[in-house]
Amino acid sequence: MTTENDSIAMEIDHLTKIYPDGEVLAVDDVSFTVKKGEVFSFLGPNGAGKSTTIQMAATALSITKGSVRIFGHDVEREREDVRKFIGICPQDLVFYEKLTVFENAMFFGKMYNIPTEQLKKSANDLIDRLGLSDKRKTQAEKLSGGMKRRLNLIIALVNDPDFLFLDEPTAGLDPQTRHLVWDFIKSLKKRGKTIFLTTHYMDEADALSDNVAIIDHGKIIALDSPFDLKQQYSSGDLVELKFEVSREVLEQKLIVLQQTEEYTESYLLEEEDILRISIHEGLQNIDKLIDKLAELDLKIIDMGIRSNSLENVFITLTGRSLRD
Numbered sequence: 001m002t003t004e005n006d007s008i009a010m011e012i013d014h015l016t017k018i019y020p021d022g023e024v025l026a027v028d029d030v031s032f033t034v035k036k037g038e039v040f041s042f043l044g045p046n047g048a049g050k051s052t053t054i055q056m057a058a059t060a061l062s063i064t065k066g067s068v069r070i071f072g073h074d075v076e077r078e079r080e081d082v083r084k085f086i087g088i089c090p091q092d093l094v095f096y097e098k099l100t101v102f103e104n105a106m107f108f109g110k111m112y113n114i115p116t117e118q119l120k121k122s123a124n125d126l127i128d129r130l131g132l133s134d135k136r137k138t139q140a141e142k143l144s145g146g147m148k149r150r151l152n153l154i155i156a157l158v159n160d161p162d163f164l165f166l167d168e169p170t171a172g173l174d175p176q177t178r179h180l181v182w183d184f185i186k187s188l189k190k191r192g193k194t195i196f197l198t199t200h201y202m203d204e205a206d207a208l209s210d211n212v213a214i215i216d217h218g219k220i221i222a223l224d225s226p227f228d229l230k231q232q233y234s235s236g237d238l239v240e241l242k243f244e245v246s247r248e249v250l251e252q253k254l255i256v257l258q259q260t261e262e263y264t265e266s267y268l269l270e271e272e273d274i275l276r277i278s279i280h281e282g283l284q285n286i287d288k289l290i291d292k293l294a295e296l297d298l299k300i301i302d303m304g305i306r307s308n309s310l311e312n313v314f315i316t317l318t319g320r321s322l323r324d
């Protein structure tokens with residue numbers, strides 16, 4: 001018989017972290033579950049509490065309050081058991097600079113008592129799949145930044161864990177390598193692995209995740225599939241406009257604009273003279289908007305359109321852009 005518990009990979013319950021240093025409340029009473037075989041993402045800006053959550057869940061940091069269970073095991077009380085089936089790719093790079101790519105993979109793999117032949121095969125296979133075949137015998141210190149990040153990933157995976165924590169796995173990678181890592185993450189999911197990743201790239205969360213938790217100031221402010229998040233919190237494409245008028249004039253025109261039913265949710269950005277307007281079917285309806293602005297005697301000097309994305313969801317929820 002299959003019960004609901006069988007389908008849960010990780011259960012986080014009222015998880016809280018207060019760093020004693022300065023009494024920073026980094027993770028604030030967070031609860032959620034990750035299902036077996038899914039890619040679950042934490043999307044949030046710098047300092048949101050993503051790494052702190054990952055480190056607590058992956059047994060690398062003490063928990064202030066609350067609990068984490070992975071495949072039914074409590075990460076604090078059953079730390080050693082949990083470590084056997086998780087892999088963690090930390091945000092900070094962890095390997096030996098003087099060892100080669102292959103030697104690093106072998107060194108970390110040996111900590112798991114994997115038979116040498118099996119370990120060699122696993123290490124070589126990962127090196128190939130992450131595009132580092134011609135750097136197999138290169139010392140880690142001589143790799144480029146993006147290659148080092150991939151080595152970090154290889155090390156996290158060498159014990160073939162069933163549950164993987166990936167903390168910003170594509171930070172600093174060029175677009176081509178990012179896609180290679182995305183494909184790799186998708187292939188892991190196909191093999192039945194459960195993946196918890198953090199990112200501040202909304203396209204990454206969108207492309208890879210079954211579910212996304214948007215985290216800000218240590219709290220989850222929304223959790224759903226990317227599709228449902230966009231349905232719920234984004235009212236269409238977002239148009240950003242700059243005009244040749246003073247802020248005072250713009251503020252007055254905004255009031256008039258907001259009286260038009262379609263544009264009630266337009267607003268001016270706090271620090272800049274940029275007007276943001278979300279419109280349904282943005283590109284098709286742009287001419288109507290431009291006509292309206294001309295009617296108000298507003299001359300556009302710059303314009304950008306962001307298609308309906310998780311970025312817009314974040315803006316709707318927080319009033320800020322993820323990049324701010």
Ligand SMILES: Nc1ncnc2c1ncn2[C@@H]1O[C@H](COP(=O)(O)OP(=O)(O)OP(=O)(O)O)[C@@H](O)[C@H]1O
Nearest residue numbers: 019021024026045046047048049050051052053200
């Ligand atoms: N060792 C520490 N001691 C004190 N405060 C810390 C420590 N590590 C992190 N913090 C604080 O906790 C908060 C959350 O940090 P965390 O590293 O979890 O954020 P993050 O979401 O991973 O951010 P980023 O996207 O920059 O990696 C921040 O305010 C940070 O300054």
Ligand SMILES: [Mg+2]
Nearest residue numbers: 050051052091
């Ligand atoms: Mg982090």
